[in-house]
Amino acid sequence: MIEMAVLGLLKERSMxxxxxxxxxxxxxxxxxxxxxGSLYPTIRRLEKAAAVERIFPVTDVKRRKNIYRITDLGxxxxxxxxxxxxxxxDARFSMKLAFFRxxxxxxxxxxxxxxxxxxxxxxxxxxxxxxxxxxxxxxYTLQLMEHxxxxxxxxxxxxxxxxxxxxxxxxxxxxxxxT
Amino acid sequence: MIEMAVLGLLKERSMxxxxxxxxxxxxxxxxxxxxxGSLYPTIRRLEKAAAVERIFPVTDVKRRKNIYRITDLGxxxxxxxxxxxxxxxDARFSMKLAFFRxxxxxxxxxxxxxxxxxxxxxxxxxxxxxxxxxxxxxxYTLQLMEHxxxxxxxxxxxxxxxxxxxxxxxxxxxxxxxT
DNA sequence: TTCGTCATGTAATGGGTTACATGATTAC
DNA sequence: GTAATCATGTAACCCATTACATGACGAA
Numbered sequence: 565m566i567e568m569a570v571l572g573l574l575k576e577r578s579m580x581x582x583x584x585x586x587x588x589x590x591x592x593x594x595x596x597x598x599x600x601g602s603l604y605p606t607i608r609r610l611e612k613a614a615a616v617e618r619i620f621p622v623t624d625v626k627r628r629k630n631i632y633r634i635t636d637l638g639x640x641x642x643x644x645x646x647x648x649x650x651x652x653x654d655a656r657f658s659m660k661l662a663f664f665r666x667x668x669x670x671x672x673x674x675x676x677x678x679x680x681x682x683x684x685x686x687x688x689x690x691x692x693x694x695x696x697x698x699x700x701x702x703x704y705t706l707q708l709m710e711h712x713x714x715x716x717x718x719x720x721x722x723x724x725x726x727x728x729x730x731x732x733x734x735x736x737x738x739x740x741x742x743t
Numbered sequence: 744m745i746e747m748a749v750l751g752l753l754k755e756r757s758m759x760x761x762x763x764x765x766x767x768x769x770x771x772x773x774x775x776x777x778x779x780g781s782l783y784p785t786i787r788r789l790e791k792a793a794a795v796e797r798i799f800p801v802t803d804v805k806r807r808k809n810i811y812r813i814t815d816l817g818x819x820x821x822x823x824x825x826x827x828x829x830x831x832x833d834a835r836f837s838m839k840l841a842f843f844r845x846x847x848x849x850x851x852x853x854x855x856x857x858x859x860x861x862x863x864x865x866x867x868x869x870x871x872x873x874x875x876x877x878x879x880x881x882x883y884t885l886q887l888m889e890h891x892x893x894x895x896x897x898x899x900x901x902x903x904x905x906x907x908x909x910x911x912x913x914x915x916x917x918x919x920x921x922t
Numbered sequence: 923t924t925c926g927t928c929a930t931g932t933a934a935t936g937g938g939t940t941a942c943a944t945g946a947t948t949a950c
Numbered sequence: 951g952t953a954a955t956c957a958t959g960t961a962a963c964c965c966a967t968t969a970c971a972t973g974a975c976g977a978a
Contacts, residue, residue, distance in 0.1 A: 628930075689773075779957095780941090783960090
């Protein structure tokens with residue numbers, strides 16, 4: 565997760581750690597936070613793996629800043645992390661969506677469909693639990709479960725809206741055999 | 744969190760670890776999961792702290808089962824964990840709501856109001872970020888932020904519904920000086 | 923000159939998971 | 951008899967946070 569965030573931000577422009585942290589809490593901060601104690605070691609790891617490289621600012625050396633640039637290898641890593649077939653939980657999906665612009669429309673549709681599948685399954689589980697427990701639980705837990713159902717249903721609707729938009733934009737692309 | 748869950752479930756009835764785990768994934772499982780590697784040590788900790796005690800089943804000793812019962816001290820601990828003034832993030836709030844029946848109406852209102860405050864602040868932050876970044880970000884990230892706003896607003900509405908219900912049920916209770 | 927924030931980093935700790943290990947009982 | 955599930959536990963690991971440590975620069 566951190567690696568994806570760092571690489572994704574460095575794709576936009578080269579930055580140093582402090583800047584990355586600010587961008588992270590700014591744009592991605594709603595659904596995700598990170599501390600320095602975890603950011604700096606990550607950058608180091610990425611540097612060792614040659615996914616990012618340090619730029620030495622020749623002029624403008626007022627301050628000790630380690631500016632990093634993403635490498636070709638880093639770009640490949642990012643691509644893989646983004647399209648990776650991992651769980652489509654909230655945080656992961658949100659992060660991937662924040663970097664959707666780096667994906668082909670085809671891959672975007674794929675991710676959205678996986679998210680939809682994940683949510684659909686979750687909804688089914690919630691509903692089955694509701695049926696199972698409805699008679700046994702108190703009003704508050706019931707409210708909680710029902711709200712879970714509503715929230716998940718709303719999320720699915722949203723994903724479907726995104727899917728519809730994505731498909732309508734890339735309509736002239738049958739590529740695969742359509743039955 | 745785990746401790747609260749374990750104590751809360753043991754308030755209902757005495758259980759052994761395996762049973763606790765099942766109840767946990769059943770009722771509370773939607774927003775929270777726990778593994779044995781974390782459950783059993785927690786039970787041990789609670790036992791050492793004298794918050795729970797082991798019951799030795801005299802008859803029915805077919806199987807090696809460690810059944811635990813909550814103690815008076817455990818009840819106090821639970822009460823404190825429940826009304827504790829900690830962050831009102833999703834998981835914590837959900838867990839507390841699942842144990843609302845053990846609180847006085849007054850304390851329920853208090854928790855709900857704290858949750859509302861938390862969400863209201865979150866909403867304000869989201870909106871301010873939206874204003875700040877709207878022109879700078881791509882359509883997908885924008886969708887993500889807007890969906891965050893919608894979701895949070897819906898959550899607030901739900902909490903307010905719960906608050907209204909809570910207050911209407913306990914109307915004949917002015918207790919404190921009402922201005 | 924002192925306070926805020928820019929800037930980087932490490933060590934200790936926390937809170938959890940996964941994988942492993944064991945074995946009894948039940949259902950087929 | 952053998953597979954599933956009941957039942958308990960430990961050790962290694964992972965990922966992250968908090969707290970600490972350091973110091974330069976800019977603005978008041």
